[in-house]
Amino acid sequence: MLRMRQICLVAASLEPAIEELCGVLGIEVCHRDPAVARYGLENALMPVGNQLLEVVAPTQAGTAAGRYLDRRGGDGGYMVILQTDDLAAARARIDGFGIRIVSEPNHGDYVGMQLHPRDTGGAILSIDWNDGDQSGLDGPWGPAGPDWQRARRTERVRAMTAAELQSDDPAKLAERWSEILDRPLAKDALGRPSIALDDAVLRFVPAKDGRGEGLGGLDLAVTDKAAVLDAAMGLGCPIEGDQVTLCGTRFRLI
Template sequence: MLKRLPQVAFLVKDLDDGKELYRRHLGMETCHSEDLTSYGLKNAVLPAGNGTFIELLQPTSADSAAARYLERRGEAPYMLIFETNEYDRLIPNLKSLGVRLTEKPATGDYRHAFIHPSSANGAFLEVIEVTSGDNPWPAAGPDWQTLARQPLTKQIRQTAVLVRDLDT
C-alpha cells in the first residue's frame, strides 16, 4: 500500500544554517520554502535526486510539537513522508488496526494523514497521495523539476528509525 519514501524531514535550530550545510556538503539547493504557520514551522525542501527530497524544518513557535521535540532530542530526523496510491484503502485499514492518525483536508494537489508517534514506535510518519497529474511531488513546490539542479546525491534509498523496543 505504500509506494515509496520520497521525503525525509529533519528538525533544525536555524533553517539558513541547515540549508547551507546541505548545499556545501551535498550540493543540494532549496527548491521550495514556506511558512507552515498552522504547525509552528517554516521549511525548506531540497531535492536529493531521482524524485526524493530532504525537508528541513525550523520551529517558529516555542509551544509547537516540533519545538518540544527539538528541545528533547536536538537537531535530528523528525518525520518520514511516504507516498501511496491507495489512500482510500490504506487509511481505513490503519484505522481498523487502531492506528492513531490525523487526516488533513485535501489540497488541490494531494491528500494526507499523519500517523501519531504512539502508533509508530515513536516515529512521526505522514502518508500522502498525490491527486494532481501535473506535479509528481507537490510538497516540493510547483517548480521543483525546473529549479532543481542535480545534487551530489542520487536519491534517498533507505532510512532507519531508532526505537526503544521493536516488540511494542
C-alpha cells in the same frame, strides 16, 4: 505503490541547517511553504534526485517541533513521508488499527495523513497521495511546489535509498511499521530488521547514541563521494568513514 518520497528533518534554526545540507550535498532549495507558519514553523524543501529532503524549524515557543528538539537533544530526523497510489486502502487499514491521525493536509490534488507517533513509534509517519501523472519518478508532489524539478542537482547525490529508525527494541518497532504499511518484514545482510519500499528501505537499528527512539539516519546514493566528504570536512561536520553527520542526522554515503 509505496515510495519514500520525502524525509523531514527538524532544526533549532533553519538557515544554518539549509546552508550545511546544501553546502555538503550539493543540493538546492526548491520551495518554502508559507502555510507551515500556522504551526509556528518555517521550512525549506530540497530535491535529492526524485525525492525531497525537508527541514522545519520552530518560529515560536510551544510547538510540537520544538518539544521534539528538546526531547531528542537537538537537530535530527523528524518525519518519514511515504507516497501511495491507494490512500483509501491505507486509510481503512489505519482506521482498523485505531491509529490516531494528527494532521490531514488536503489541497485537492494532494492529500495526506500524518499518524500519531505514540501509535506508530519511531517517528512521525505520513502516508500521502498526489494526483497527476506518476508514471515517472519525477511526478508532481504538492509539498515541494509546482516546479520542484528545476532545482534537482545530482552532481554529488542522486537518491535517498534508506531511512534508519532507531529504538531500544528495533524488532518490535519494525513489526509495528510492517503491520501499518502492509509490507513484509525482512532482514538485511547484517541481520537488521528492514522493510522494502518501491524505491528505498526502512531499516531498524538499536538506539546507541543516547538520543532515544527516532529517525537517526539516511543512506544516500552518491555521484561524487569525495566531493561530499571534502565539503563536509571544510565545514567541520563530523565524519566517520563513509558517514557524515548533518543536521543531527547520520548520512551514509553509498
